[in-house]
Amino acid sequence: MTSILTAPTESVFDRIADALVEHGYILLNDGPDAGITRALFDRTQELSHAFRRAGVGREQDQHLNSQIRQDEIHWLSVNDATEAAYLEWMETLREAINRRLFMGLFDYECHFAHYAPGAFYKRHLDAFRGQTNRVLTTVYYLNDDWKQEDGGELLIYPESGDEPIERVAPQAGTLVIFLSDRFPHEVLPAKADRYSIAGWFRVNASLGNQIDPPR
Ligand SMILES: O=C(O)CCC(=O)C(=O)O
Numbered sequence: 001m002t003s004i005l006t007a008p009t010e011s012v013f014d015r016i017a018d019a020l021v022e023h024g025y026i027l028l029n030d031g032p033d034a035g036i037t038r039a040l041f042d043r044t045q046e047l048s049h050a051f052r053r054a055g056v057g058r059e060q061d062q063h064l065n066s067q068i069r070q071d072e073i074h075w076l077s078v079n080d081a082t083e084a085a086y087l088e089w090m091e092t093l094r095e096a097i098n099r100r101l102f103m104g105l106f107d108y109e110c111h112f113a114h115y116a117p118g119a120f121y122k123r124h125l126d127a128f129r130g131q132t133n134r135v136l137t138t139v140y141y142l143n144d145d146w147k148q149e150d151g152g153e154l155l156i157y158p159e160s161g162d163e164p165i166e167r168v169a170p171q172a173g174t175l176v177i178f179l180s181d182r183f184p185h186e187v188l189p190a191k192a193d194r195y196s197i198a199g200w201f202r203v204n205a206s207l208g209n210q211i212d213p214p215r
């Protein structure tokens with residue numbers, strides 16, 4: 001069945017796939033529509049008491065963690081209609097990328113993140129080559145009136161080198177997608193409360209009866 005929505009949506013997926021092949025990343029602002037972005041922001045306000053300080057990998061040392069990242073997070077689930085709508089968009093993207101690039105993306109997980117004023121996430125990689133099943137990172141921003149003086153940019157670095165290749169303002173509707181093991185990145189401290197959804201498409205790395213990703 002063709003609908004008036006099919007063409008533009010498919011062309012977004014084409015653009016994403018082409019950019020991943022050519023550059024390994026893409027920034028866009030015509031992903032999930034504005035209505036869902038607003039509803040997702042409202043959801044962060046409803047959930048504010050459910051956010052918890054994020055950890056770094058398997059690191060349990062809270063002091064060490066807070067020198068690296070200071071955001072607090074809440075995982076999305078299909079139990080809420082707004083969160084389900086975002087997960088549904090990502091599921092469509094997962095299938096579209098697998099069809100175009102045969103990446104074997106197996107599932108997707110994502111969390112809301114709140115960076116209070118002053119909070120940061122130091123330069124890091126989301127995955128290390130061959131050591132993780134996170135292969136493709138997405139970051140989606142939810143603040144609809146972000147100002148330049150609020151700071152809080154995402155800096156994306158090349159595989160080697162200290163000069164950022166992108167400085168992304170966390171403005172509502174901006175979606176960033178990049179190969180998780182290729183691009184070091186960091187979140188600069190902001191002056192305002194900064195809300196985003198960070199997510200990862202994963203491959204199935206199960207071996208024998210050890211289930212990975214864990215359920
Ligand atoms: O919020 C952002 O801009 C990036 C967050 C991030 O790098 C992460 O959660 O791994």
Ligand SMILES: [Fe+2]
Nearest residue numbers: 124125126185
């Ligand atoms: Fe990251």
